[in-house]
Amino acid sequence: MAESGSDCANLPEEERLAWLRLARSENVGPVTFTKLLARFGTASRALEHLPQLSRNGGSARAPRICTPETATRELEAAHRLGCRIICRCEPQYPAALRAADGAPPVLTVKGSDAALAKPFVAIVGSRNASAVGTRIARTLAADIGRSGYGIVSGLARGIDAAAHEAALETGTIAVMAGGLDRPYPPQNIPLLDEICASESGAAVSEMPLGWEPRARDFPRRNRIIAGIALGLVVVEAAKKSGSLISARLAGELGRLVFAVPGSPLDPRARGTNDLIKDGAILTTEAEDVLTALAPMSGKPARAQGELFAVEAQEIAREDLTGPTTAERSQVTEALGPAPVAIDEIVRHTGLLPAQIYVVLLELDLAGRLARHPGGLVSLLPGSAR
Known part of the structure; x- marks a missing residue:
């Protein structure tokens, strides 16, 4: 199933249901989902092969596969709440996210599809924001928004909320950690309602409805x-802050990272200064962001993650009969608790x-494999045979 931006098309309902089932099945994270699609072509075929793949990986029991009834109930519940589920291969899916390593296979969305089509700048920062930090976030969000970018943030108190509020007219996306019917924090529910009611706003989550x-x-x-x-712009962040995690993740994804300096005496500025x-x-102003992003205008954030793309291509080449038992043993014996590069296993x-790569996929589905930054892999504790 092609997932490049130029090949995007809406899925038939039967295959959309299969995508949702596969994404909600045990041990199928975004990376594993991509590899399964590369190997079998469609989510429907991948679902058929999950039990055997899990057994090949050494699992003693059948994997928990999301049933058609469960997935149908989720789709119906989304519809009742005014939400919809979009798949990564569909044109409504945010283009830059599609190009990111480990992009969620499915997103639940409430609000405007047009809001998802813009190029975006993220603005994040301290929940316990200062008055100055809040004002800076508002000014940056408003000025960047007027220049044609949408603003994306996490609906948290402080900097996140200020950025969303300033971008209500120009376009903003709130990304939720739980289901869209379980917004957090509760005091920002009115803001979330405003975002979703706007012609240029939306809320998204990779988690199912009902997820706390x-x-x-x-x-x-x-x-x-x-x-x-x-x-991604960090306005205020303490030394140990979720915003610094966001900055690290942005760097890993090849995004530009911006930081607003602050007083060395303010602990909320220690993370941004670092x-x-x-x-x-x-x-210090929107122009700093706009100038740096100008060369990227109209271009994808980057090609589909190099490591995952190579792995998916190799998996697609392997015959569907898969490796032999002896070959699986060779790979498993080469693995241990210490992370190792796949080139070393080769x-x-x-x-x-x-x-x-196929053996690693099987170990993934059996819940026996850990993946580490830089494409390194290891066996999970207690999973050696």
């Missing part, structure tokens, strides 16, 4: 914020990359 946000869901949300945007020391673009085993 947990602490671990916020970094996932932050990755979506960074992926939707061409650049970002500038580490190479973030010093930002050299150690002498197997073709395509064979190794």
Whole structure:
């Protein structure tokens, strides 16, 4: 199933249901979803092969696969709430996010499709924002918005809320950590309603309706914020802050990172000042952001992630009969608790990359594989055979 921007098309309802089922099935994260699609061509065919792949990977039980009834109920619930589910291969899906490593296969959206079509700048920062920080966020969001960009943020208190409010007329997206019917924090529900009612606003989430946000869901949300945007601006951030996680994720995705300097005496500026020391673009006005982003105007944020794209291509080349039992053992024995590069596994085993990638896919689905930055992999503790 092609997912490049030029080949996007709306899915038939049967395949949309299959995409939702596959995305909601056990051990199928965004990266694994992409590899399954590369191997089998459609989500429907991938669902048929999940049990065998999981057994090949060493799982002692059948994987929990989302049923057609469960997926249908989710689609119907979304419709009742005025939401819709869009898939990564469809034209409504944000283009820059589609090009990002690990982009969610499906998004639940409430609001305007037109809002998703803009190029975006993310503005994030402290929940406990200062009056000055809030004013800076508003000014940046309004000026950047008037220049044709949408503003994306996480609907948190402080800087996030200020950025959304300033961009209500020009376009803004709120990315949620939980289901769209479980907004957080509750005091920003009126703001969320304003965003979704606007002709140029929308709320999105990769989580199913009814999902209560947990602490671990916020970094996932932050990755979506960074992926939707061409650049990410941090206005205020303490030394240990979720906004710094967003900045790191933006850098990993090849996005430009901007930081507003602050007083060395204000702990809310310590994180942003450190970002500038580490190479973030010093930002005092919207023009700093617009000038840096100008060469990217009209261009995708970057090609589909190099590591994942190579892996998907190799998986597609491997015969559907897959590796032999002996070849699977070779790969598993080459793995351990310490992260290792896939090139090292190739050299150690002498197997073709395509064979190794398929075994890694099987281990993924069996819940036995851990993936690390830079394409490194390891066996999860207690999963060795």
